[in-house]
Every structure is written in structure tokens, then in C-alpha cells.
Amino acid sequence: MEDLEQFRLDTREWLTANCPDSQRQPITPEQQYWGGRKGSFPSEDAQTWFERMRDKGWTAPEWPTPYGGGGLSPQQGRVLKEEMKRIHARTPLFGLGLWMLGPAVLEYGSEEQKQQHIRAIVNGEHRWCQGYSEPGAGSDLASLQCKAEDKGDHFLVNGSKIWTTAADRCDWIFCLVRTDPDVKKQEGISFLLIDMDDPGVSTTPIELISGESEFCQTFFDNVEVPKENLVGELNKGWSVAKALLVHERKLMSEMGSESPRQVLTPNEAAREYLEFEDGKIADARLRSDLADYDMLMQAVALTHFRTFEEKAAGMRSAAPMVMKYVGTEAEKTKSELLLAILGSRGLGWEGDGFTEQEIDTLRLWAMSKAMTIAGGSSEVQLNLVAQKILELPQP
Amino acid sequence: MALVLNEEQRLLQETAKDFLGSRAPVEALRKLRDKRDAIGYDAALWQEMAEMGWASIIVPEIYGGLEFGFLGLGVVIEEAGRTLTASPLLCSGVVGASAILLGGSEEQKQSLLPSIAQGELTFALALEETHHHRPNHIGVAASQQKDGYVLNGNKSFVLDGHNADRLIVVARSHGETRDTEGLSLFLVDGNAPGVTRTRTIMADSRNAANIQLNNVTVTASSILGEVGEGWSVLEPVLDRGRVALAAEMMGCALESFERTVNYLKEREQFGVLIGTFQSLQHRAAHMQSELELSRSVLLQALSSVDESPEDLPVMASLAKSRLNELVKLVTNEAVQMHGGIGVTDDLEIGFFLKRARSAMQIFGDTGYHKDRYATLNGY
Numbered sequence A: 001m002e003d004l005e006q007f008r009l010d011t012r013e014w015l016t017a018n019c020p021d022s023q024r025q026p027i028t029p030e031q032q033y034w035g036g037r038k039g040s041f042p043s044e045d046a047q048t049w050f051e052r053m054r055d056k057g058w059t060a061p062e063w064p065t066p067y068g069g070g071g072l073s074p075q076q077g078r079v080l081k082e083e084m085k086r087i088h089a090r091t092p093l094f095g096l097g098l099w100m101l102g103p104a105v106l107e108y109g110s111e112e113q114k115q116q117h118i119r120a121i122v123n124g125e126h127r128w129c130q131g132y133s134e135p136g137a138g139s140d141l142a143s144l145q146c147k148a149e150d151k152g153d154h155f156l157v158n159g160s161k162i163w164t165t166a167a168d169r170c171d172w173i174f175c176l177v178r179t180d181p182d183v184k185k186q187e188g189i190s191f192l193l194i195d196m197d198d199p200g201v202s203t204t205p206i207e208l209i210s211g212e213s214e215f216c217q218t219f220f221d222n223v224e225v226p227k228e229n230l231v232g233e234l235n236k237g238w239s240v241a242k243a244l245l246v247h248e249r250k251l252m253s254e255m256g257s258e259s260p261r262q263v264l265t266p267n268e269a270a271r272e273y274l275e276f277e278d279g280k281i282a283d284a285r286l287r288s289d290l291a292d293y294d295m296l297m298q299a300v301a302l303t304h305f306r307t308f309e310e311k312a313a314g315m316r317s318a319a320p321m322v323m324k325y326v327g328t329e330a331e332k333t334k335s336e337l338l339l340a341i342l343g344s345r346g347l348g349w350e351g352d353g354f355t356e357q358e359i360d361t362l363r364l365w366a367m368s369k370a371m372t373i374a375g376g377s378s379e380v381q382l383n384l385v386a387q388k389i390l391e392l393p394q395p
Numbered sequence B: 001m002a003l004v005l006n007e008e009q010r011l012l013q014e015t016a017k018d019f020l021g022s023r024a025p026v027e028a029l030r031k032l033r034d035k036r037d038a039i040g041y042d043a044a045l046w047q048e049m050a051e052m053g054w055a056s057i058i059v060p061e062i063y064g065g066l067e068f069g070f071l072g073l074g075v076v077i078e079e080a081g082r083t084l085t086a087s088p089l090l091c092s093g094v095v096g097a098s099a100i101l102l103g104g105s106e107e108q109k110q111s112l113l114p115s116i117a118q119g120e121l122t123f124a125l126a127l128e129e130t131h132h133h134r135p136n137h138i139g140v141a142a143s144q145q146k147d148g149y150v151l152n153g154n155k156s157f158v159l160d161g162h163n164a165d166r167l168i169v170v171a172r173s174h175g176e177t178r179d180t181e182g183l184s185l186f187l188v189d190g191n192a193p194g195v196t197r198t199r200t201i202m203a204d205s206r207n208a209a210n211i212q213l214n215n216v217t218v219t220a221s222s223i224l225g226e227v228g229e230g231w232s233v234l235e236p237v238l239d240r241g242r243v244a245l246a247a248e249m250m251g252c253a254l255e256s257f258e259r260t261v262n263y264l265k266e267r268e269q270f271g272v273l274i275g276t277f278q279s280l281q282h283r284a285a286h287m288q289s290e291l292e293l294s295r296s297v298l299l300q301a302l303s304s305v306d307e308s309p310e311d312l313p314v315m316a317s318l319a320k321s322r323l324n325e326l327v328k329l330v331t332n333e334a335v336q337m338h339g340g341i342g343v344t345d346d347l348e349i350g351f352f353l354k355r356a357r358s359a360m361q362i363f364g365d366t367g368y369h370k371d372r373y374a375t376l377n378g379y
């Protein structure tokens, strides 16, 4: 425990000395650094900050040091997070490599794969996207059709993936592919890493209701993928996929709390946009909605904290299984509440008639609709709870 | 009270459905949006709508109107809600026409209503001064001058305000900011000296404007109703607008609902149609129940305009509040049940989602109308 306190003090000191002032402010999407061959630093300070963190292994603080990680214990990792939060230090590097693929490769990958990919993720050299969903396989992921045929020294990949976020800006994609069509659907799936620069890989963007186009459809036309890019065993990709989904869901459940845009909290928005009478919000309904939301968020935050403590104490509980559902639904509630508070000022799409903050609020509202679908829809999350926790009989 | 449509109204509904379905589908709104159309609606289409009598659907025959009443208006607007058709129907045909009908002198009626009926003259109500509906929160000042008034102040979120021919400006000649007394309705030429209009680009791709009034002079004959007595005209005009908008929201909800139910019947996952999942079935059935309740409320509210105006305030607040909630529920569920494609711009569901949010703010959000409903009912 004393060690942890010492670690906290050292960390605090290091952060104060090394985090540039400009990197201690809320971050907008344009200011995020996602790495990769097509990426560039939003500013010099962002680059300095990234490089200093990278050199300490703190882009991936809890990953093993031999591959460039920081080698911290979960407790130390938490302290680092808290200390960064204390000075509002920005996350130096974003990406699915850090959040999802890395942990899966560390668990299931070969030594060569770790050597090749983990360090490249830590160093921000490779930006990754996720190739799971297909037009016919969304919630029912296991029915995917994109196929990889064994051609001796390589797989020949044909098919397409949809909703691949940011695929047009990524270097690599981790894919689920069908390697055996003749067995139970979960048993013929493999987990494959594909270089987006390989001949035969192409992407087309899909525009979203928020006006952004983060999604792509990604096509594979006779793409030759070396055998060594298979993670885990042939036809056993489903277990890798599931492990990775757990990371995705955990991440999504926490995302709201560090919303990347410069959007007010409902509480701040109320002060800026609502009338007060005798110190109370005059609109009784909005006041009650705001209280509901605040209480919900308290409960969510406390539950996140509890799950962490329970995990550290080696206990298992049902809470983590419900958090993706709870977190993303709460985010949706928050966005609806913000729109209601902003009134007609929350309906601006573009142009000078509205502040950037107001427009961002609307865009984020539109985006919040996607979060209860992505990474396993709310309905599918509830099904999982019913099956896995409650063990209810299935039809 | 008529809670079912008569033969004539059903015919009108079919005509509207066919016409709007072929001439002004959601695709047309998308085109207006994508080319950033300066007017924001199709003027030629509006002319055709006027020729069918829709611009004057509530205007008496003696002023060249169709005199079809609010139930007739309701069926047309509901269909326009299904196709999200952008047109001056709500602002001119309902709000503008009502203001003149309820507040205008005989002379004003004779000179203005026939032009509205022809679709030649468009109106916008310049009311709001804050970002929430507060119809008595009026700071725009009307100061008396020898033979008229001078208007000064700002208006925001003025629907169709960027290009309407005439503005109906709600201004205050005396009293404090929140008083209902001291308000007057002034007819102002949209291009009058001193009027600056800035169009705002809204989420639903419709048109609104911020309007600045800088020493705008108007004659005494441009007042609708009595000086300082504008509230008695404004309130029933707003209620008519609310009821008409509720009809549009009904169309918006119904269309997104039907599209969603169809999707539940065609999308397969886990080797079955997703409509077989009980969790989705119950939510679809719940929406059906809410639609039924809203339908009754809407019909009653529409018919109260013509048959029992004394009930209108309560009915308008009931209808607007319930339809606000309905349209929010249904459009949210529509996106969710469509899954990934539901959040793409390609699918039209997103247009309904965004229109719904605007409609929920226009003429009062749920909180406003629940509060008003309680007040009107004495608690």
C-alpha cells in the first residue's frame, strides 16, 4: 500500500513536469491522436506529450514491458488514470489496437505476433479497425460469411464487412472469417489479421445521421493473407472474438464518462439555458428529469467503482454484464435531456446561428443512438443477462 | 363529437396521400437539404398544393377558402407528416390564416385571406425570443409614434421566417416582460426597412430564422385585433398551430412505426425474422397502444377547434404533450430496431428522428404543456 502511495507521488510529479499545458484541457475529436500511417499529430504539443508517454510505456500502461508497455499493476494503472484525470491530462493515443486487439493478441497470439503487433500499437505505428459485422450478420455475428480458403502458404479471403468504423483511415483490420462452412456456425470461424494495403482490400464510406461518416463497408477481393496472421487456432476464432467483445463492451460502458466532445453536462447546461426561480429550475419537469439523470449517473459511477474493487478482490459479480447496457442507455438519456434543456438552441445543424458547443450537442445526440446498437445491441445485452446470469430457459 | 372521419374527409386523405407520396416523398426533403436550397421548400409544389385548396383548407368560402375545417386539415397535415413534406402549410395555411381569421378586421380578412388561399402570400409568426416556448415572454417593444408604431428587438426560431412575405410580429406596447397584457400582433412586410433576417440551418432540414427588428415602422392599420389585447388572439392561434402540428407528428410517428414493423417482418438474424423476438414484439405492441391513445386525443383536439373552441386550450395541451411523447418514443425505437442501418443517413428513419425533435420544441415541449394542462384544470 505504501508503495502505491509512493507511486502516486512519483506519477504526480512526473505528470506535472511532463504534460504540456495545452494537453491539460478537454479534448475535441480533431485533437485526438489515433496513430497509424495515415495519421498525423494535431499539434506539436500533442506529439511531445505522446512521445513522452510512449517512452514510459504509458500509452499502454498495463501491458508487459518487453513489448513496449508500462508493466504497471492494475492498481498502479488506476492510480495513473486518477492522476491524469486530476490535471485533466489528455489521452495521448486512441485506438482499437490499444483497447481491443492488443489484449486479445497478448492472450491468444503467438510470440511472433506479439513482437510484430503489440509494440507497433504502443508506438502508434498501426491503427486498427474491427471487421466483424456483415450485411447479413449483425447481432447474429456467428452467421458471418466472409470466407478464407486455405491455399497452402496463405488464406484467400473473399467477402465484405460492414460498419467497419474508420476503416478508410486504418492500416490493419482484425477480421472474423469463415474457414469451415460445414460445421456448427461458431465452430468454423477464424480470427485473421489483414493489412489494409494488401491488394484486393477496398473501402467505401457510409454517412451517419450525425452527419459524420465514420463507418465504411470493407471489401475483400481475392486477398492473399499469410498463414502467420491467424490468431489462435484454425476454426477456434470464436473464443478470441468473444474475449475481445468483452473489452469492447467494457469500453463502451465507460465511454460516456469521458465524452470526447466539448459538450456541457446537463447540470451545466441547465445553468446556462434554463430559467431559475428561487434557486430552483423553473421548469418542474426538466428539474425532475435532471435529478433522475444525476441519480442514475451516481449509481453508474458507483457501480463502476464497485466492479473494480470486486475484481481486485478476486470476486465475481453480475454487475459487469449489465454495464454496457446501462452505460450506453444512460448516455442516450443524457443526450435527450441536453436537447430538451437547450430547446431550439439544441436543434442547430450547422452555420453561424449556433455555437459550436450547441451543434456538437446535437451531433452527439444523433451519435448516442448508435451506441445502444454498436458492440451488441441493448436487446442482445439483455438476452445475455437473461441467459448467462439468470439462466432463464431459452425458447 | 366526431372521432371518425366522414366520407369527404377520407377522400381528402386519399388524395393527399397519393399526391404527397408521389410528388413530395422524403427523398424530396433530402434533395432540398443536399443542395442547400435557399427557400427550403419547393415553390411550384406549394402552388399545386394551393390549387388543391390546401393553403386555405380552414378559410371560409366567402374569403375564397375551402372551408374544410380542422379535421380536414388534420388529414392533410398528417399525410405531410408521413412524407415530411416541407411547405408553408403550417405557418401560412394554419397559423397565418388563423391569426387573420381570429384577429383581423373585416378589411384585413378581405384583403389577405384570398391571397393566402391562392398560396400567393406566405406568413410567419415571429414570436419566440428565447430557446424555449414562452409566448408571453415578449421583450420586442412597440412604441407609439404619431400614426403608427416603431418596433425594436429580436426574435429567434421563427419558422419559415427567412422568406415569408409577411411576418406577424408579437410585440409589447406596455407591461412587464411576462405579462399577457400589453401584447399586440403586427403585420410587417418581410422586407421592410429595419428587418434583418438570418436563416438558421436546423436539424430537421427545415427553415427557421433569427430576426432583428431595428426601428421598423408600422401603421396603426397593420395591427391584428386591438392594441395591447394581442394575447386573446395569440393564444387560440397557437392552440390551432399546436393541434395542427400534433397531426403532423401523428403522421411522422405512424410512418416510422409502420416502416419499423415492416422491417421486423423482413430482417433475419439467428435464422429467424427479428419480429419473432418477444422483446421486440412487446415494444411494437406497446407503441401500437400509444398510437391508439394518441389517435383519439388528436381527433378530439382537431374537432374541438370547430365544434367546441372552449375546450381547445385543454385539448391542445393534451394533444401536444402526448404527441411529443409518442413521437419521441416511436422515432427512438425505430432507429434502435433497425440496428446499424438505422443510424445511417441512407435510411430515411433518421429524417423522422430529427423532424420529431424539432416538432417537439415548436409551440411548446412536454413540460410546458403538462404545466399548462394542470393550470387549466385548476391544480
Ligand SMILES: Cc1cc2nc3c(=O)[nH]c(=O)nc-3n(C[C@H](O)[C@H](O)[C@H](O)COP(=O)(O)OP(=O)(O)OC[C@H]3O[C@@H](n4cnc5c(N)ncnc54)[C@H](O)[C@@H]3O)c2cc1C
Pocket: A129, A130, A131, A132, A133, A134, A135, A136, A137, A138, A139, A140, A161, A162, A163, A164, A165, A370, A371, A373, A374, A375, A376, A377, A378, A379, A380, A383, B267, B269, B270, B274, B277, B279, B280, B336, B337, B338, B339, B340, B341, B343
Ligand atoms: C457506431 C457503430 C460502430 C460500429 N463499429 C463496428 C466496427 O467497427 N466493426 C464491426 O464489425 N461492426 C461495427 N458495428 C456493427 C454493430 O456491431 C452491429 O450494428 C450490431 O451488432 C447490430 O447488428 P445489425 O446492425 O445487423 O442489427 P440487427 O442484428 O439486424 O438488429 C436489428 C434489431 O433487432 C434486434 N435484435 C437482433 N437480434 C435480437 C434478439 N436475439 N433478441 C432481441 N432483439 C434482437 C436488435 O437489437 C436491433 O434492435 C458498429 C455499429 C455501430 C452502430
